[in-house]
Amino acid sequence: MNLAEARSLLQGDTITGADAFELIDFAHKFWHNSPAQIDALDLIVRLVARRDYLVRSLSGSSDMIDDVLRFAGLYPYIDSRSDGTNALIRNCMSLPEFPNIVFHRAQVGALGYLLKGNSLILSAPTSFGKSLLVDVTIRLRHPQVVVIVVPTLALLDEYRRRIKPAFREYQVITKGTEVRGHGRVIFLGTQERIEQREDIGDVDLFVIDEFYKLDLKRGDERSASLNNVMSMYSKRSKQVYLLGPSISSVNEQGDVETSLPFMRSEFSPVAVDIERVHLTKEEPKPARLLDVLDTVRSQQTLVYLRSPRSTYKCGIEAIGLSGLKGRKHALELAMWVRQNYHSQWILADCLEKGVGIHHGRIPRALAQYQIALFNDGLIDTILCTSSMIEGVNTKAKNVIIYDNYISSDKLDRFTFDNIKGRAGRMFQHFIGKVFLFGDAPLGEDLEVEIPLFNGFDNAPDEIIASMPIEALGPSARRRRESLLRRSSLSPDLFRRWARYGIDGLNNLAEELADRNQDPLIAWSGQGSFEEMEATFDLIWRHLEFSKHNIRSGRQAAFYANRLRSSSSIKEFLEELSRSSDPLKFQTEIDDGLNFLRAAEFTLPQVLLATQDIASEISISNLDYSILCGRLPMWFFSKDYQSFEESGVPFPTAISLNISSTEVLEYPEYVALMKNSENFIDQDIMSRWINEEFATQSPIFSA
Structure with missing residues (x-):
């Protein structure tokens, strides 16, 4: 044999x-x-x-x-x-503190490092159980201060749902508005959220999940913030744990005394079959997708697509024309989405077919709830982008790789393996299956270059100016001194905002100085349309940042003004969608959702950067702080939006008329939800309840 x-x-x-x-x-x-x-x-x-x-x-x-x-x-x-x-x-191979968990051999090897207090860089397959080792280390070593950095809000949601109920003795801080107490604390957030906190101090355990995003060669525009956080806390943390998948090696570390050992494991407790889907001229691609979905009917299946627009296109061309039918919870959620977000949103159409949609612009509570329905077998299929591929665990048996791109880039072997790793799950689907539309990328080893290890010698100027000076090697320090000599802006300002481009910041400072008496630039308050248009136009022309598909400063002002005048998110989205073309119509809805994400963080940040420059060059009558405070609240009277992270949808939070500053006990929360007209049924309500009440909430017995 x-x-x-x-x-x-x-x-x-x-x-x-x-x-x-x-x-x-x-x-x-x-x-x-x-x-x-x-x-x-x-x-x-x-x-x-x-x-x-x-x-x-x-x-x-x-x-x-x-x-x-x-x-x-x-x-x-x-x-x-x-x-x-x-x-x-x-x-x-079990522990008294984790009686229901039996560790496999490779996990035990990694735990041997961590439980002795040693640092570790771990590369292992998706199904390895890398993040579980974070929980075990916290439980057995009892660190006073923990910092956990995750790349996406979807992964943050997953960590929070796991960490909060498991570590009641810790204060778990996930939002910038939360005030640190005096006891043990876990700071959990994206790199941008961790970067902005000034109250962390010394750290006992520092964790980065998906650490390959530190590598500047991958072209991730958020890598500057991640490297800054790595530089700030890794050297002053007693223990460092970096985890990620399918990485062959990391670059050499200059400081031998503080170097982090690298462990690579290919140990996977799940097997995967790959089937190539062959296309013919007679049968278009959407029809073949429906054929594949028919063969895996009633099995949990993720369909990977390159972008949010691709999920809508697939929803229109394939799911919308299918004979699929959704079940009770999906149908109720579809009706709720039509009532509260948009009557013609493709998400509702797909839910009526029993298919979800997950990407970075879907409101977070809706994204969480769809994953809950998926894992409970109440919807069988989710159309998703990389938002569900980077660390989010599901009970998917199958993954269909419909697009062999991620955004505009061809899938490389690393990303392909990461997507493939979402098929199968221990004890539930021993053998996952991947259906591949297109060719698999050729195999190649991935070396991750962590810039801190070589003193940022190969980093661009924007990264060097953003880092703590003690993290830079001699060559990088000389470059930093040179670029500072060529600018009138302070090192502290570059430290905060260099990620937006050195030349752009200098050019913005020059134009602000020239227009210091222009009332359309030097204003305070919430800003009129004309004031916002002129200000955003400056920012759009000079700064480099994720513009969330907003094409101009005028369009940014248009969206902000329209949101401010809308009485609900549904009104805002429906006013934006006018096209007669089905795909463009859905894209207009998506553009509105994308603006809401920009309003939460990106736009306030670039406005604050502009204000900081104005302050340095002594423009005293410019103050954008009120607008910066109103944008993340979407111009509503309270920060209802913050409840999205806890699983309470924005429309429901409005109907409850509560804000994140209020402390409610579980019975009060339930009473409010029952009295609200904006929920579907008791089961769905229990899934949207705040994790603060996890030990009392039905979500943990569902």
């Missing part, structure tokens, strides 16, 4: 007792003798997937399978009813 024959036999419908014995014996020998243990591990996982069938075919084979699992280090899969050596080993 060879590997191909063993896999083929395991996929078959007929396995005799003799076949079962030969399969188990081959898996055992293959593990011990194969130079490619990834293949051996994959085969053993497939053996586990057919365990019940094998045991029925060969009495007593369960103990034999457990022996193989013990040798391979797949301790969680050893039968909990087993006895003898296998039972002893399985029990030894």
Whole structure:
């Protein structure tokens, strides 16, 4: 028997007792003798997937399978009813503080570093259980101050739902408005949120999830903030844990005494099958997608698409024309979306077909709830972008890679492996399946260059000016001194805002100085349309930042003025969507949602940068602080928007008329929700309840 024959036999419908014995014996020998243990591990996982069938075919084979699992280090899969050596080993791979978790061999190796207080850079597959090691380290080492940095709000939501109920003795801070107390604290946030806090101080445990985003070569415009946070806290933290997937190596570290050990593991407790979807001229791509969805009917399936626009296009061309039908919760949510966001939004159309949509512009409570429905099997399919690929765990059995791009870039092997890793889940889907529309990228090793390790020698000027001076090597320091000599702006200002471009900041300062008496620039308050237009025009022309698909300063002012005059988010979105073209109509809705995201953070930040420059050059009658405060609240009277992160949709928060500064007990919260006209049913309400009440809320028993 060879590997191909063993896999083929395991996929078959007929396995005799003799076949079962030969399969188990081959898996055992293959593990011990194969130079490619990834293949051996994959085969053993497939053996586990057919365990019940094998045991029925060969009495007593369960103990034999457990022996193989013990040798391979797949301790969680050893039968909990087993006895003898296998039972002893399985029990030894658990902890009293985590009685329901059995760690596999590679996890135990990584924990050996972390529980001794050592730092670690860990690269391991998606299904490895890397983030679980964060929880174990906190529980067993009891650090006083923890900082956890995550790249996306979706991953922040996942961490928060896990961390808050598990660590009641800690204050878990996720928002910039939260005030730190005097006890143990966990700061959990995106790099931008962590970067802005001034009350963190010394750190006991510093964590970056998806640390490959530190590498400047990946072209992530948010990497400056992430590198700044890394520079600020890694050197003054007692312990550092960086985790990420499918990374072959990191660059050399100059400081040997403080260097972080790198551990690479390819240990995966889940197997994956890949099927190439062949296209023909007779059958268009959307029709083939529906064919694939039909073959995996009633199975949890993610459909990866390159961009939010692509999710809408797929929703129109494929899902909207399908015969799919949604179930009760999806239908109720679709109706609620029509009533509260937009009567003709494609999200509602897809939900009526039992299909969700997830990307970075979907309101966060809606995104969370769709994931909850998906994981509970109440919707079977989600059209998603990379927002669900970067660290968000689901119960997906299948992943359909419909687009082989991410935005405008071709998928590289690293991103492909990351997407592929979302198929399958321990104990639920031992074997995931990936359907690939297009060719898989060629294999290539990914070395992550962490700029801090080489003193930012290869970093652009904007990054060098943003970093703490102590993080820079001699070459980078000389470049920093040179660029500061060429500017009238202060080092502190560059430190805060250099990510918007050195030349852009200097040019903005020059134009502000020339127009210091222009009433359309030097104003205070919320700003009229004309004042906002002139100010945003300055910013759009000079600064480099994510413009959220807003094409001009005039359009930014238009959106802000329209939002300010709207009585609801639904009114705002419906006023923006006018096109007769179906896709453009949906894009107009998406542009409105994109502006709401810009209003939360990006626009206040660039306005504050402009105000800081004006202050340095002594323009005293310019003050944008009121507008900066109103934009994140979407011009409503209270910060209802902040409840989105806790799973309470913005329209529901308005109907409750509460703000994040109010402290409510669970019974008060439930009473308010019941009295609100803006919720669907008790089950959905329980899912939207704040995690502060996790021990009392039905969400944790649902």
